[in-house]
Amino acid sequence: MAEMNQGRVAQVMGPVVDVRFKEGSLPAIDNALTIPIGKKTLTVEVAQHIGDSTARCIAMASTDGLQRDTIATDTGKPISVPVGRETLGRIFNVLGQAVDNKPDPVTA
Numbered sequence: 702m703a704e705m706n707q708g709r710v711a712q713v714m715g716p717v718v719d720v721r722f723k724e725g726s727l728p729a730i731d732n733a734l735t736i737p738i739g740k741k742t743l744t745v746e747v748a749q750h751i752g753d754s755t756a757r758c759i760a761m762a763s764t765d766g767l768q769r770d771t772i773a774t775d776t777g778k779p780i781s782v783p784v785g786r787e788t789l790g791r792i793f794n795v796l797g798q799a800v801d802n803k804p805d806p807v808t809a
Contacts, residue, residue, distance in 0.1 A: 706775040713767050716760045718745050720773045724754050728775040736773045738766045744796055746780055761795050
């Protein structure tokens, strides 16, 4: 199993989260990062590289309770949502999770 690329939260400014990584391991712009907040997982999207091995990210949900030095894990891919016949007439959040009290669709 490959080692996961992890950084640490350096700063939280409302929905903007700065994450510092080891030198040379910045995730690509548009990559999704996951950050645990208690029992929930916050997903953020890398929007900019701001120098000092730091990625400026935009949160896809509330950052309430997020603290500096929390570990953030690079998923290695952008946020994706399901598409196809299984999604017609359904309601999803920005992360592609069903919010219409029906099970998540199975797509290929």
